[in-house]
Amino acid sequence: MAKIVSIINQKGGVGKTTTAVNLAAALGAAGKRVLLVDIDPQGNSTSGFGISKRKNDKTSYEMLINNLPAGQTVVKTAFAGVDIIPSNINLAGAELEMADMPKREALLKTALAPVVQGYDFIFFDCPPSLGLISINSLCASDTFLVPIQCEYYALEGLSQLMATVRQIKRMYNPLLELEGVLLTMYDGRLNLTQQVVAEVKNFFPGKVYASVIPRNVRLSEAPSYGEPVMYYDRASKGAESYFALAQEFLADQ
Numbered sequence: 001m002a003k004i005v006s007i008i009n010q011k012g013g014v015g016k017t018t019t020a021v022n023l024a025a026a027l028g029a030a031g032k033r034v035l036l037v038d039i040d041p042q043g044n045s046t047s048g049f050g051i052s053k054r055k056n057d058k059t060s061y062e063m064l065i066n067n068l069p070a071g072q073t074v075v076k077t078a079f080a081g082v083d084i085i086p087s088n089i090n091l092a093g094a095e096l097e098m099a100d101m102p103k104r105e106a107l108l109k110t111a112l113a114p115v116v117q118g119y120d121f122i123f124f125d126c127p128p129s130l131g132l133i134s135i136n137s138l139c140a141s142d143t144f145l146v147p148i149q150c151e152y153y154a155l156e157g158l159s160q161l162m163a164t165v166r167q168i169k170r171m172y173n174p175l176l177e178l179e180g181v182l183l184t185m186y187d188g189r190l191n192l193t194q195q196v197v198a199e200v201k202n203f204f205p206g207k208v209y210a211s212v213i214p215r216n217v218r219l220s221e222a223p224s225y226g227e228p229v230m231y232y233d234r235a236s237k238g239a240e241s242y243f244a245l246a247q248e249f250l251a252d253q
């Protein structure tokens with residue numbers, strides 16, 4: 001039975017998709033069976049694995065809205081151990097369509113139930129908002145992982161995320177727990193970085209990963225080639241960081 005993890009932060013540009021793609025790839029390379037479910041209308045996880053957003057009509061949107069069986073939406077990637085349920089821009093209007101559906105908060109959990117047995121880990125790449133799609137992901141998850149960038153205002157909005165999590169625990173998913181907090185865009189030379197690290201550790205005591213993700217050109221370039229960074233440049237600092245995160249993540253299981 002898969003462990004299901006939401007990669008979530010309602011703030012955009014914090015490294016959610018980068019983490020979803022590269023952590024999934026690193027775990028796949030370590031011999032785990034991984035399913036990445038792209039539930040962000042931008043579909044960047046989809047293209048990050050070299051899969052066309054335009055040519056694919058069997059997507060997370062079709063699974064959520066039109067009851068297409070999850071098994072029919074799964075695409076095998078070219079990378080070891082990783083499958084993906086792709087996304088595209090159709091998902092942008094999905095929350096309006098979901099609003100009137102019965103048990104709307106559980107649509108994702110119900111849809112994925114038939115494929116959960118086939119994987120070790122399932123990750124959700126969530127949109128940068130706390131709308132109905134993100135609520136669905138938290139209702140379907142065992143844990144959630146929060147990427148936070150080492151910049152001013154890093155903790156802005158996180159109290160809202162944690163309030164949403166508390167509400168979901170109370171109403172729908174009492175077993176939901178924080179998997180961990182990942183510091184991204186890390187530059188140890190900057191005083192600001194050290195201040196942010198101290199703040200984040202104070203906010204999430206005992207839950208911040210020792211592995212940090214640096215600013216890295218190769219990490220930025222890899223998506224345009226449709227490859228996780230460890231396949232694009234295995235020797236890069238970005239690849240090393242996500243390998244280290246994968247090992248730390250596995251050690252906690």
